Amino acid sequence: MKTVLVDQSDITRARVTEAPNDPLGPGAARVRLESFALTVNNVTYAATGDVLKYWAFFPSGVEGQGIVPVWGTGVVSESLCDDLPEGTRLYGYFPMAESAILAPEKVAEGVFLDRAAHRAELAAVYNTYSVVRGTPRHEDHLRALLQPLLATSYLLFDWLMDNDWFGAEQIIVGSASSKTGLGLCKFLTEPKDRPYRIVGLTSAGNRAFVEGLGACDSVLDYDEIATLERVPSVYVDMAGNAEVKARLHTHLGDALRHSAAVGTSHWDKFAPPQDLPGPKPQFFFAPSQVAKRREEWGPGRIEAQITAAWKRIAADADTWLDIVTHDGMDSAPALWADLAAGRTSPRDGHVVRP
Structure with a gap:
C-alpha cells in the first residue's frame, strides 16, 4: 500500500512510502480509495496537526513523519463487518493513502462511525462515513472538494448569525479567494435584510477572481487594509497571516467587535498570539458549533442544513x-508542495485518483 508521509518539521516536504497491507482485525473493513481532494484545507490540517490533533487520526508510526487526513470516496475491498459488505462505497475522512482500515459501527441507515480506539477522543464529525450509491465521478469530486470546506463556511455563517453578527456593520473575510472564504461570502449574501457589508480581503493576484464571484460588497488587497472603514466590524481570518492580522487590528482598534481565527492558508506567516489592539483573536472550531446545534435542535437538523447549504453553493x-x-x-507529493507553497490557482480543485 502506498502512503504519503509529510515532514512534520517542514510541511512543504512529502514523500511516498510503500508497505504491505495490514491484516484485518475482528469486525474491521478495508476501504480502497477511489479519489480524494487535496486543498489548502489539508495544508491547514498539517500546520495545526499537533495543536488540533489532526496527526492523531491516522498514525504513521514514523518519527517526525505524519499522514495528513483527506476527504474522499472509497470502496470496501475486504470486510469482516456484517453491516458493511464488500463493494460498498463510502464517503468520508481517510488517510492520504491507497487504502484505510476502519472499525465501522452502523449508527443509522447508510451511516457508520469508526470506533477505532485511538479515534475515540477525537472530534466525532471526522469519524463519520456515509454510504454513496450510484454517484457519478464528477459528483464524488465536487463532494470531496466542497462539502468539508463549505460545511465550515456555513457553520461560520450560522455562528455569526447565532451571535447577532456581533453588532457588526461590516464583516471582513480574509483570504476570500479560498473556498471556505468564498463560501462564507456567498452565505453572508443570503439574508434579505442583512445589517452588514461584506468585505473580501485577498492578494492582488486573486482580486479579479474574488470580484468575479459577486459575493462581496467590496474587495481589497491586503495592502489596502488602511482604507477599511472604522465602523463596528468582525474579522474572519482564513489565512493566519500574523502581519495582516496585526495591521487590521491596529487600524480598526476598538471598532473591531470580534476577531475569529479559522484557517492557516498562509501557514508560513503564522505566529503565536500577540497583544493586539481590539479583541483577542479567538479560534473557531466548526465541530463545536455542530455540537451546540445538535444539543439545541436534536440530531440530524444541523446536518441537513449543512447538506442543503453546500449543495446551494x-x-x-x-x-x-x-x-x-x-x-x-x-x-501527490508534487501537488502537495504546490499547495503548501501557495502556487495553485483559486479556480482549481485538485483531486487525486490513487
Missing part, C-alpha cells in the same frame, strides 16, 4: 471551479 460550481485530476499516489 456547489450548484453553480462549474462557473468558478475547474476540477483538475491527478492519477496515482506518486502524483
Whole structure:
C-alpha cells in the first residue's frame, strides 16, 4: 500500500512510502480509495496537526513523519463487518493513502462511525462515513472538494448569525479567494435584510477572481487594509497571516467587535498570539458549533442544513471551479508542495485518483 508521509518539521516536504497491507482485525473493513481532494484545507490540517490533533487520526508510526487526513470516496475491498459488505462505497475522512482500515459501527441507515480506539477522543464529525450509491465521478469530486470546506463556511455563517453578527456593520473575510472564504461570502449574501457589508480581503493576484464571484460588497488587497472603514466590524481570518492580522487590528482598534481565527492558508506567516489592539483573536472550531446545534435542535437538523447549504453553493460550481485530476499516489507529493507553497490557482480543485 502506498502512503504519503509529510515532514512534520517542514510541511512543504512529502514523500511516498510503500508497505504491505495490514491484516484485518475482528469486525474491521478495508476501504480502497477511489479519489480524494487535496486543498489548502489539508495544508491547514498539517500546520495545526499537533495543536488540533489532526496527526492523531491516522498514525504513521514514523518519527517526525505524519499522514495528513483527506476527504474522499472509497470502496470496501475486504470486510469482516456484517453491516458493511464488500463493494460498498463510502464517503468520508481517510488517510492520504491507497487504502484505510476502519472499525465501522452502523449508527443509522447508510451511516457508520469508526470506533477505532485511538479515534475515540477525537472530534466525532471526522469519524463519520456515509454510504454513496450510484454517484457519478464528477459528483464524488465536487463532494470531496466542497462539502468539508463549505460545511465550515456555513457553520461560520450560522455562528455569526447565532451571535447577532456581533453588532457588526461590516464583516471582513480574509483570504476570500479560498473556498471556505468564498463560501462564507456567498452565505453572508443570503439574508434579505442583512445589517452588514461584506468585505473580501485577498492578494492582488486573486482580486479579479474574488470580484468575479459577486459575493462581496467590496474587495481589497491586503495592502489596502488602511482604507477599511472604522465602523463596528468582525474579522474572519482564513489565512493566519500574523502581519495582516496585526495591521487590521491596529487600524480598526476598538471598532473591531470580534476577531475569529479559522484557517492557516498562509501557514508560513503564522505566529503565536500577540497583544493586539481590539479583541483577542479567538479560534473557531466548526465541530463545536455542530455540537451546540445538535444539543439545541436534536440530531440530524444541523446536518441537513449543512447538506442543503453546500449543495446551494456547489450548484453553480462549474462557473468558478475547474476540477483538475491527478492519477496515482506518486502524483501527490508534487501537488502537495504546490499547495503548501501557495502556487495553485483559486479556480482549481485538485483531486487525486490513487
